[in-house]
Amino acid sequence: MTERFLGKDLLGLEPLTADQIRFILDTAEPFKEVSERTIKKVPTLRGKTIVNLFFEASTRTRISFEFAEKRLSADTVNVAAAGSSVEKGETLVDTARNLEAMRIDMVVMRHPSSGAAQFLADRIRSNVVNAGDGTHEHPTQGLLDLLTLRDKFGRIEGLKVCICGDILHSRVARSNIWGLLKLGAEVAVCGPASLLPLGIEALGVTVFRRIEDAVQWADALNVLRLQLERMHAGFLPSLREYNRVFGVTVERLEKAPRDLVVLHPGPMNRGVEIDSRVADGPHSVILDQVTNGVAVRMAVLYLLAGGRPEMAEAAKGRAGEASE
Amino acid sequence: MKPVVIRGGRVIDPSQGHDAVADLLMADGRIAGLGQGLGVPDGAEIVDARGKVVAPGLIDLHVHLREPGREDVETVATGARAAAAGGFTAVCPMPNTDPVTDNQAAVGFIVKQAQAAGAARVYPIAAISLGQKGQQLAEFGELVGAGAVAVSDDGHPVVSSHLMRMALAYARTFDIPVADHCEDPTLKANGVMHEGLVSTRLGLRGIPAAAEEIMVARNLLLAELTGGHIHLCHMSTRGSVELIRRAKEKGVRVTAEVTPHHLTLTDEACEGYNTNAKMNPPLREAADVAALRAGVKDGTIDVIATDHAPHHYDAKEREFDDAPFGIIGLETALGLGITELVRGGVLTLAELIDRMSTAPARAFHLPGGSLKRGGPGDVVIFDPEARWRVDPDRFYSKSRNTPFAGRELAGRVVRTFVAGLTVFRGEVT
Numbered sequence: 001m002t003e004r005f006l007g008k009d010l011l012g013l014e015p016l017t018a019d020q021i022r023f024i025l026d027t028a029e030p031f032k033e034v035s036e037r038t039i040k041k042v043p044t045l046r047g048k049t050i051v052n053l054f055f056e057a058s059t060r061t062r063i064s065f066e067f068a069e070k071r072l073s074a075d076t077v078n079v080a081a082a083g084s085s086v087e088k089g090e091t092l093v094d095t096a097r098n099l100e101a102m103r104i105d106m107v108v109m110r111h112p113s114s115g116a117a118q119f120l121a122d123r124i125r126s127n128v129v130n131a132g133d134g135t136h137e138h139p140t141q142g143l144l145d146l147l148t149l150r151d152k153f154g155r156i157e158g159l160k161v162c163i164c165g166d167i168l169h170s171r172v173a174r175s176n177i178w179g180l181l182k183l184g185a186e187v188a189v190c191g192p193a194s195l196l197p198l199g200i201e202a203l204g205v206t207v208f209r210r211i212e213d214a215v216q217w218a219d220a221l222n223v224l225r226l227q228l229e230r231m232h233a234g235f236l237p238s239l240r241e242y243n244r245v246f247g248v249t250v251e252r253l254e255k256a257p258r259d260l261v262v263l264h265p266g267p268m269n270r271g272v273e274i275d276s277r278v279a280d281g282p283h284s285v286i287l288d289q290v291t292n293g294v295a296v297r298m299a300v301l302y303l304l305a306g307g308r309p310e311m312a313e314a315a316k317g318r319a320g321e322a323s324e
Numbered sequence: 325m326k327p328v329v330i331r332g333g334r335v336i337d338p339s340q341g342h343d344a345v346a347d348l349l350m351a352d353g354r355i356a357g358l359g360q361g362l363g364v365p366d367g368a369e370i371v372d373a374r375g376k377v378v379a380p381g382l383i384d385l386h387v388h389l390r391e392p393g394r395e396d397v398e399t400v401a402t403g404a405r406a407a408a409a410g411g412f413t414a415v416c417p418m419p420n421t422d423p424v425t426d427n428q429a430a431v432g433f434i435v436k437q438a439q440a441a442g443a444a445r446v447y448p449i450a451a452i453s454l455g456q457k458g459q460q461l462a463e464f465g466e467l468v469g470a471g472a473v474a475v476s477d478d479g480h481p482v483v484s485s486h487l488m489r490m491a492l493a494y495a496r497t498f499d500i501p502v503a504d505h506c507e508d509p510t511l512k513a514n515g516v517m518h519e520g521l522v523s524t525r526l527g528l529r530g531i532p533a534a535a536e537e538i539m540v541a542r543n544l545l546l547a548e549l550t551g552g553h554i555h556l557c558h559m560s561t562r563g564s565v566e567l568i569r570r571a572k573e574k575g576v577r578v579t580a581e582v583t584p585h586h587l588t589l590t591d592e593a594c595e596g597y598n599t600n601a602k603m604n605p606p607l608r609e610a611a612d613v614a615a616l617r618a619g620v621k622d623g624t625i626d627v628i629a630t631d632h633a634p635h636h637y638d639a640k641e642r643e644f645d646d647a648p649f650g651i652i653g654l655e656t657a658l659g660l661g662i663t664e665l666v667r668g669g670v671l672t673l674a675e676l677i678d679r680m681s682t683a684p685a686r687a688f689h690l691p692g693g694s695l696k697r698g699g700p701g702d703v704v705i706f707d708p709e710a711r712w713r714v715d716p717d718r719f720y721s722k723s724r725n726t727p728f729a730g731r732e733l734a735g736r737v738v739r740t741f742v743a744g745l746t747v748f749r750g751e752v753t
Contacts, residue, residue, distance in 0.1 A: 014525070091641070091642065092642070093641050093642075111643070113643035113644065113645040114526055115527075115597030115643060115644045116643050118597055119644075134527050134645070136526060136527030137527065171527060197523075197530075198519050198520060198530065199520055200524060203521075203525070
């Protein structure tokens with residue numbers, strides 16, 4: 001295996017250097033084109049076995065990874081926690097050992113507990129890609145957000161990005177904060193104080209208490225999904241009030257001094273954190289994010305498998321070359 | 325029973341301000357003499373303690389021995405042997421056993437198991453409420469009659485302020501302390517570590533310092549109201565230290581304990597999702613550690629207690645969220661105290677022995693903690709210079725869950741006596 005650019009695993013953006021993050025984004029560029037072909041398949045990971053291990057429901061992320069894997073010609077198996085041995089009480093360490101015994105190459109894991117990806121990575125030789133662990137990190141989401149911003153603005157450095165909503169419970173927020181800061185962006189968060197983690201300022205981010213102030217400041221807003229169960233846990237009075245006070249609406253965006261770009265990691269609660277007219281309007285790059293998600297995940301899988309960034313263009317082969 | 329003469333050691337007894345080289349004589353299971361050049365009775369065993377420290381046996385007011393209920397992770401016997409190996413001559417197990425130690429038969433069972441083990445003494449702490457359910461008071465009188473020395477619902481904080489008030493008032497009849505694990509369960513909620521910058525970064529749910537301090541403040545107010553003796557378990561925050569300091573100035577009957585790990589580790593130990601750094605109360609911040617150290621130095625915190633909490637190795641081999649709280653501490657406490665607190669310039673050796681022996685005996689009205697003539701022959705001899713590496717595989721405890729594995733410590737137990745009999749003999753050093 002050639003020199004590794006990322007190490008064995010992708011567990012988060014916090015442990016990565018700015019150069020490593022740029023490598024991944026640069027590597028994603030040539031992979032974007034693969035998805036535009038008639039035959040969307042290259043032989044890059046032929047013979048590699050990847051397990052998608054999802055302990056939490058996910059549609060978008062799981063399908064995005066699966067497309068990325070299939071377009072790279074990897075053999076994939078999907079394991080959902082429901083109906084698996086996990087539901088019969090098997091521990092994560094036993095699951096890990098069993099996967100290892102089957103000689104798989106990579107595991108893509110989504111898990112409700114923070115640190116689960118690292119737990120797995122510490123115990124198996126296979127590469128581990130964190131597809132979201134608890135409220136810790138969701139690194140490929142962070143990367144695809146970075147790629148989308150870079151596409152739109154041509155740069156990350158100096159951009160002012162405000163992450164809006166439930167920062168406390170958001171792995172997307174943490175990965176975005178690390179990725180943006182490392183690449184030289186200015187980062188702010190905006191949300192009710194009941195959903196902001198203690199000491200968030202110490203990470204180097206600005207805190208806005210009011211969305212109106214964030215809109216005045218930012219070049220881009222990354223609007224997080226509001227988990228509906230937060231209300232019942234006493235973090236918020238109601239979704240209606242959340243929309244009134246923190247919702248990203250056309251009326252609010254119109255007051256911005258510049259054209260704002262609006263991101264959302266999905267799935268959206270239309271009419272709660274984001275109004276439909278914003279989601280479907282000219283500010284939105286939400287579907288670009290989804291498209292970039294596949295390319296970024298192809299890049300991550302390729303690099304973890306030992307691929308070199310400068311070889312990505314060659315590795316993906318000519319259009320139509322792959323066949324099975 | 326052979327008399328024992330311990331010769332030439334540095335005898336430190338905080339109960340009588342003694343710190344000098346001397347001989348110590350034990351006969352009939354009791355301390356029979358302390359001084360220079362004591363005569364040797366016929367047939368006495370002579371123990372050479374030159375270069376070693378001779379002190380009253382250590383007393384741990386807060387351990388979990390898991391019997392009955394979880395004999396797979398600890399029993400009264402293995403816990404009492406681990407205690408003896410750590411220099412402890414008496415330990416007080418908490419009542420969160422299964423079934424709960426909330427009646428005289430259950431207390432009597434633990435006393436019987438301890439007698440059979442023949443290692444450290446075991447003084448049970450009984451439950452405050454039946455089943456530790458926080459509703460109806462347990463029968464303190466019968467519990468004390470069976471051998472309980474205090475009451476606590478440790479593991480299940482007393483939520484009802486009314487119940488705590490009644491417990492403090494009722495316990496006065498029997499002159500026993502009421503020990504509380506101070507925690508507001510609605511603030512602790514499903515938190516797994518200290519709420520701060522590290523929990524924010526790791527994405528782990530936090531337990532704010534206020535969850536402890538609210539209950540510390542409540543308990544101090546209720547102790548003042550009732551005149552009862554509140555014993556505050558495992559204090560972890562600088563705010564708690566301040567609250568206790570003010571209450572003591574006012575004359576409230578309060579004693580407080582702190583664990584060796586809260587005196588030596590911070591929440592940064594949770595980095596990498598290390599489940600052996602998961603405990604309740606959680607490891608806090610450097611400023612808290614500094615305040616706890618100052619508190620144990622000036623006597624605001626009376627006692628160092630381990631909160632020895634055995635767990636099966638695979639229970640800790642889990643996602644951080646799912647791993648149980650707690651670590652074991654009996655066999656590392658003295659070494660940590662000497663290495664971190666004495667060598668770290670926080671306490672003198674005599675002060676360390678006071679916080680681990682004399683003060684705990686006083687707090688719970690236990691025999692021991694002293695080398696005065698006529699007291700129990702509970703003595704530890706340790707080498708304060710001996711260096712050793714913590715190897716959990718060599719523990720006498722059944723469990724291995726410690727964050728200190730591999731740590732080099734100074735201060736090793738050479739011999740432990742209970743009632744004048746050797747209950748632990750260390751390797752020759």
